[in-house]
Amino acid sequence: MPKMLINGILRDKPKDPNGAFARLPSQxxxxxxxxxxxxxxxEQDRYHLYLSxxxxWCHGVELVLxxxxxxxxxxxxxxxxxMSENGWVIDQAQFVPxxxxxxxxxxxxxxxxxAPDYTGAISAPVLLDRKSGKIVSTDSADIMRMLGSAFAPEAGPELYPAHLRSxxxxxxxxxxxxxxxxxxxxGFATTQAAYCEAVLGLFEALESLETLLTERQFLAGEQLTEVDLKLFPTLLRFDPVYFTHFKTDRARIADYPALSRYLSQIIEIPEVAATIDMPHIREHYxxxxxxxxxxxxxxIGPKPISGLQTIMTEHA
Structure with a gap:
């Protein structure tokens, strides 16, 4: 049963009576x-991220980093x-004091x-201020935006250029x-109606993105921007995970020529490839x-789209 905090106490997350999955907003x-x-x-060395x-959502933040x-x-x-029955578990083997x-x-x-009296989701990413002990943000889009501009904005690609912002x-x-x-x-729907509404809307949107990427190299034009770093993690996980695990099996990303080209192109960026751990991703889900x-x-998973390393199917 998914968990949340209610007045600072770990509780079961209430179920939607219509069987629909509802993501709680960032507080x-x-x-x-x-x-x-x-x-x-x-300030350098002041902030800390909790990521998976x-x-x-965490992957988008890591891509900006x-x-x-x-x-x-x-x-x-x-x-x-x-994940445990208590939500995200911190990897003790990788923990750095x-x-x-x-x-x-x-x-x-x-x-x-x-926030001892906090009521809300226990979500990642979390951006923590080490100096005050306060949580700065749990909103992935906000974190991506601020990390892309607050520290050394001239370093790396401009992910939110003024002429493409709208x-x-x-x-x-x-x-x-x-x-x-x-x-x-x-994937998390518990009624047929909720599932059908979600999956039909998903594939309608994928068809629109396929058309858009037939005309553009990237989503907003001819350069990589933050919106690509939002879509990419979902496309990356689609065929190896969502197609089977979340029953999004009307079509694979591999069946869309433009989306496949787009995904392969982004995977081949060295800074992007370094963030991908597909065995970890599949084991989690x-x-x-x-x-x-x-x-x-x-x-067992599908054959990988060009550019993605072979998916491991054997786990200890």
Whole structure:
């Protein structure tokens, strides 16, 4: 049963009576600014991220870190691939002792310490201010945007260029609900009606994106931008995970020529390829969601799209 915090206490998340999956909104929406007087000023070694290699929302944040060369600026605590009944588990083997970052066992403990009376989701990513102990943000889009501009904005690609901002925002709004959240709405639906609504909207949106990418190299034009880093993690996981695990099996990304070309092109960027751990991703989904895969069997998976390393199908 999925968990959340209610007044700081770990509880079962209430079920939607219509069988639909509802993602709880982010409660922390602070902002890092390049101003010494700001509540959260841009300072090296002050901020810390809690990320999962499996989560597509976290993957977008990691892509910004990698492309902007910020791995030495912001620390990371990684999640274990397998979630527990208490939510995200912190990978103790990868934990690096850091000032202001206690060695917790579960991610929910980070929320409890920062906001003892917090009510809401226990989601990753989490951006923590090590100096104050406060959570800056749990909104992945906000974190991607601020990391792309607050620290060394001239480093790496410009991910939110002024002349493309309206188009980036338009497309981001378009892909958010039907695609990025749509795969989860399909996979976690508990009624046929909720599943059908989600999956039909998902494939309608994929058809529109296929048409768009027939005419453009990237979503907003001829350069990689932050909206590509939002869509890419979902497309990457689609054939190896969602197609089977979330029952989004009307078509594969491999069946769409333009989407396949787009996915392969982004995978071949070295800073992007370095962030991909497909065995970890597949182990997380197939072995964490026992309510939809009780035996925890990892499917053999499809042949990978060009550019993606061979998917491992044997796990300890």
């Amino acid at each position: 922390f929406r602070g902002w890092i600014e390049p101003d010494a007087a700001a509540a959260f000023p841009a 290699k499996a989560c597509p 990698s492309l902007k060369g910020l791995r030495e600026v912001v620390g990371i605590t990684w999640m274990d691939p397998i 850091t000032d202001g970052v206690p060695r917790d066992r579960y991610l929910f403990e980070v929320y409890q310490r920062a 188009e980036i925002d338009r497309i981001a709004d378009f892909v958010q609900e039907p695609v990025r959240n749509g795969v989860y709405r399909a 197939f072995r964490s969601h026992r309510h939809i895969n009780p035996a925890g069997i990892i499917s």
